[in-house]
Structure formats: structure tokens, C-alpha cells
Amino acid sequence: MTESLFAIIPLFTLIGLGYLARRTILDSSMLPALNLFVYYFAVPALLFNAARRQSLDDLFNAPALAAFVLGIILTATVAILGSRYFFQCKTPTELVMRALNSVFANYAYMGIPLTFSLLGESAATISIILAGNLLVIGGAQLCLEALRQHSMSLQQVWASLDRSLLRSPIFLATVFGLLASGFGLTLPQVMNTTLDMLAPAAIPVALFCLGASLQFRQIQTSLGELGWLIGVKLLVHPTLTYLACYLLGVTDPAWLVASVLLTALPTGALVHVVAMRYALFEQASSQIVVFSTLISILTVSFWVNLML
Template sequence: MISLGYIAKRTVFDTKMLPGLNQFVYFFAVPALLFNASSKESISNLLNIPALLAFMSGVVLTGLLAFVVSRFVFRETQAEQLVMRGLNGVFSNYAYMGIPLTFAVLGETAYGATVSIILAGNIFLIGGAQMLLETIRQKEVGIKPLLQILDRSLLRNPIFISTVLGLTVSANNIAIPSAVASVLDMLAPAAVPVALFCLGASLQLTRTAIRYSELGWMILLKLCVHPLMTWLAFLMLGVDDSVWLVTAVLLSALPTGALAHVVALKYDTFEKETSQIVVFSTVVSLLSVTLWMSWLG
């Protein structure tokens, strides 16, 4: 799909359509995917607080390392650029690669852990990154500006809204009208191909502002350091649930998710660099994820 997007851009695709397709992914397809995932799983299976805390600890440790290296080794000083580098280092391709991978390795026992981590990743990582970007762009300080930041980054965030609605439906056993369910079932599968097509259409294989050394570092950080930090966090916090451990490490070992590129496009920052990190980390992950699976299995 990435290759098709890249070829289409060079032949028949008008790149002026790219923002519209990305908006379709961001406002319709991905929310439908997350709503379906959260509404069809019981709350008790989704909430494993110690395991989620260990997973988020791995995210925090990796994010801090991304910030330190970007700031002091690669000398990046712009706050928005640092936020996007952190997001590239910790946000995995959860929904697009995570679900088939964990199901293939662990079967249905991993469903609750997989969906829970996907939801946490989208709410806290995508939502958190947008909140930081909105905060950086906010000129004023005080309660009103803070509410405006929350409004733009969360309360109007379709990913956050769809997840909350899905959890509400699950918690209260609300029946979804068949017509609505049919529309959601048609929209949700579009998230994967359209997002990857858009990624390919925006891909720049020519040299960008990011150095090759930093590109290599970001790929190493995402594919090796992040899962290692997740594994260490589970050990340090004494979380011994093997299904959650393997699921969390495998999901952390996945390449940078295409949704990071959607955020980059939305805020017009680190966009070309993000597309390269997503693509090249995906290619390298064919080997690295296999090695992680062998080691864990």
C-alpha cells in the first residue's frame, strides 16, 4: 500500500488531495476502528493497571531518552520538533500490525491486552503529543488557555471521543443500531489501507532535514530500545502476567505507526522526516520483530 501511494503520486495522484484523505483517516476511519475495538471488549479485560503502568513506564523512559539524545547529541532546539521525535520513538503501529501479530503469536488470550494497549497508546501518546503541540503554540497562560488546549487536543479529538464512546457502550451494554454498526464496519477497515496509501503518497526518498545518523538512531530507538525498556519496566515493577508482558513487548517492538505521520501533517511539523522514519522502521522491523518473537517465544 505504501508503494502504491508512492507510485500514484508520481503518476496519477494529485497531491493536493492528500490533506483530504488524511482528514478522512483521522476523523472517520481510525475513530470507527477504535470505537469497534473498545465497544466489543469488557472493561474488566481491558483494565490491568499494573501491566498498563509498566507499559507506560517503558514509554516514558524511551521518550526521555529520545528527548535527551535529540537535544544534546543532534542539537535540536525547537520544541515542536522534539515532541515529534519523541512521538516517533514511542508510538507503534499498534492497530495496523499489532492486532494480527499478537493474535498470531498468542491467540485470543491476547485480545484484551492488545486492545487495551492500542487504546492507551492512541489516547496518551497521540492525544498527549497533540496536547503538547497545542501548549507550545498557545501564547497565553491561565485557566482559559488551558481549557482551550484541552478542547483542541482532547475534547475535539476524534480518537479520544471515539474511544470514550466505545468504552461507554461496553460498560453499559448499549446495543448499537444495525445501520450504525454497518457504517462503522465499513469505515473501520479503510483506516489501514488509506493511511498507508497516504504515507506512500507523501514519502520523500530524497534527502531531508533529518541526518542519516539521526534516522538510524530513531529506527534503533523504536525497534530495539523501546521494547527493551518495556521489558525492563515489567521486571522492575514485578508484573508477572506473561500474556501482557509478551503482548506489550511485541507491540513496543513494532515500527513507528502511520498515525504519527497523520499528526505531523495536521500540525505541519517534522512531516517528511516522520514519513521516512515510518517507512524505514517498517522495512527493518521485518527482521527485528522476528528476532523479538524468537527471543520471547
């Protein structure tokens, strides 16, 4: 237990330092620039480097990926049924947003720092993050578009994927890293040195920005539903993923640990971006991101101790 706590305390300490700095010495105009640096430069460099060092064969583990997807489906179903029958939410688009809050994790700002710190540049982490972005964010937006328009053409599907994934530097950096690995590409030394300088900044700056971005506002959403969706995200999702891994015979420790820890993370801020874009569940999504991040100090510690 002590070793597990010591492994993650520095991560949450960086989040705390970011929160403290935002309220003391960090000018609010500086935060967007720091976030842009993390999102467009540091994290993509880290993921590109990690992906190109992996063998493509190591990135595909059918039972583990199937368990990850099954965990998403089961968790989304639990969230939808609970919101529908306990909190009387019956609008399909609203239910999709609640499901998205319950299954999309903070891969970029917490998942990468946590799993890379504990497991190293694991192929499992890269593969699961890629699948999570593709299936959860891409899938949710396709569902929302289809529900709003009652049908979707191929052009509309492409436009939705373009907005949600194909312009994402994190997604593209991972894909380009995999292509570099697959084709055995060797970069010029200047590029290697630049990437090696950028990549180490990703973890501390990402966590610092996450802390600086936390904002507490008056809660207007039902506390019951807020607590329900946070509980589903932090407890039900990793539990169902763990059970899915057990049922599908996932035995590789790296894949098992990465799958559970990445699903145990708090709701990712990208959910709020989707909520604002579709004008659905906006304030509640923002609050779920903030409070799930705070509560995850305890729950992530529990899952780290359990898995390691």
C-alpha cells in the first residue's frame, strides 16, 4: 500500500501545485498557452516517441481490447439505465451525454502520466488510449449526430470523425508513431533530439495545467445524479473492466493493469467540450470533471494498490 501511494502522490502533488499557482502567482492569461503547449506539443511528442518504439504485434491484444470495449458498453448501459429510471432522464441525446461522462477518462492529462510512471512506455497504454479516443469520443459524437438528424450519410460520418479525431494532435501523433514503427522509419537526429526534449515536459506540465484548470462553481445539477455518474465512472467502470478481463482470460499483467487503471481515471475534460458543442448537459459535465478528479485521489490510490 505504501509503495503504491508513494508512486502516485507526486502526480497529485503536481495537480495541487497547479491549483495553488492558479490562485496565487499564475496569471489567468498564461493558462491557455500552457494548455496549448501540452496538447499540441508535449503530449503528442511523448506519444509519438512511445508509439514508434513499440512493435505493432505488441499493440494488439484481442482479449484485452475486447474486455476494454465490453467494459465501456456495460458501464454506459448502467449509467443510462440509472439516469433513466432513477433520475427520470428520457431524452436519448441527454442519455448519450450521461453515458459519455461515465466512460470517457482523462487519458491525456492523467492516464499518460499515471501509467507511464507506473508501467513505463507500455504498448498496452498506447493501444487502449487510441481505442478509447476512437470508440468513446468518436462513437458518442456519431450517436449524437444520428439522433439529431435521424440518419447519417457517409459524408456526415466523415465530418464528425474529422472534428473529433482527425484534427486531434494526440490521436494523430499516436497514429504517426505507429506508422513510423510499422515502416521502420528513422528520423533525422535533429528531430529525435527535439522530440526527446519535448516529451519529458508532458507529464509534469499536463498535471500542473490540470490543477490550474480546476474551478469550483455552485452546483446546480442534482447531487444525487452527480454522485451517481461519478460513482459509475470511478468505481463501476474499472470494476466491470476488471471482470471483463477475467471473463475473457486476459492474463498479461501489463494489459490487465493498464486496462483497469485507465478506466479508473476521472472523467476527461473533452467530455465538457462535446457537451458545449451540442449544448447538452454542459454545466453538469464540467462539475463531473472537477469533482471526479478530486475524488479520484482516493479511488485511483485504491485501484493502484489493488492492481500493483
